[in-house]
Amino acid sequence: xxxxxxxxxxxxxxxxxxxxxxxxxxxxxxxxxxxxxxxxxxxxxxxxxxxxxxxxxxxxxxxxxxxxxxxxxxxxxxxxxxxxxxxxxxxxxxxxxxxxxxxxxxxxxxx
Amino acid sequence: xxxxxxxxxxxxxxxxxxxxxxxxxxxxxxxxxxxxxxxxxxxxxxxxxxxxxxxxxxxxxxxxxxxxxxxxxxxxxxxxxxxxxxxxxxxxxxxxxxxxxxxxxxxxxxxxxx
Numbered sequence: 001x002x003x004x005x006x007x008x009x010x011x012x013x014x015x016x017x018x019x020x021x022x023x024x025x026x027x028x029x030x031x032x033x034x035x036x037x038x039x040x041x042x043x044x045x046x047x048x049x050x051x052x053x054x055x056x057x058x059x060x061x062x063x064x065x066x067x068x069x070x071x072x073x074x075x076x077x078x079x080x081x082x083x084x085x086x087x088x089x090x091x092x093x094x095x096x097x098x099x100x101x102x103x104x105x106x107x108x109x110x111x
Numbered sequence: 112x113x114x115x116x117x118x119x120x121x122x123x124x125x126x127x128x129x130x131x132x133x134x135x136x137x138x139x140x141x142x143x144x145x146x147x148x149x150x151x152x153x154x155x156x157x158x159x160x161x162x163x164x165x166x167x168x169x170x171x172x173x174x175x176x177x178x179x180x181x182x183x184x185x186x187x188x189x190x191x192x193x194x195x196x197x198x199x200x201x202x203x204x205x206x207x208x209x210x211x212x213x214x215x216x217x218x219x220x221x222x223x224x225x
Contacts, residue, residue: 031211042202042215042216042217042218043202043215045212048211048212050211058212088154090156092156094211097144097161098144098161098206098208098210099146099158099161100146100158100204100213101158102148102155102156102158104154104155105154105155105156
């Protein structure tokens with residue numbers, strides 16, 4: 001199994017509060033990704049990173065920011081959480097063979 | 112732009128039946144990679160297979176087999192003698208050579224009943 005973990009695994013927060021989700025890899029891969037998964041929408045890319053301090057937007061980036069200060073860590077921040085950001089968030093890493101491996105997911109509920 | 116279509120949103124079969132999940136893709140690139148992922152009810156996303164555009168050999172892994180046909184832009188997945196544990200959502204995905212973002216299909220929900 002690819003060495004990728006996410007924390008926290010579950011979180012309940014109130015509207016308007018900041019939230020940070022962490023993704024940690026032990027594979028030393030260059031590419032890391034944040035997706036959200038919602039019923040009826042499949043997997044949607046939020047942001048991705050192609051190296052330390054190198055990030056780019058995905059298709060649903062509004063309301064989210066990311067940071068990558070170390071190869072192994074990729075943080076996703078919701079500056080001011082809204083109910084529409086209630087979702088399951090997956091982090092992924094991509095190997096040089098283009099294979100993406102996913103973390104276990106974080107279930108976020110914004111009340 | 113790339114596109115992956117999984118026209119079957121939900122399939123129900125009885126255990127021990129064979130089932131094929133369809134995946135049709137679109138890309139103008141000649142170098143690309145195709146994938147299948149499994150998402151069981153527990154929620155994790157499990158990598159199943161990677162195929163590159165230059166290798167059209169069919170792949171078999173136990174009860175799973177994959178049929179890649181460039182002529183029809185398809186990469187279909189067959190489960191032989193299905194089991195209840197095969198119940199999951201299956202996603203097909205594509206990335207082009209040199210690309211950095213996967214394009215996912217919308218997934219097929221497979222239900223295997225006793």
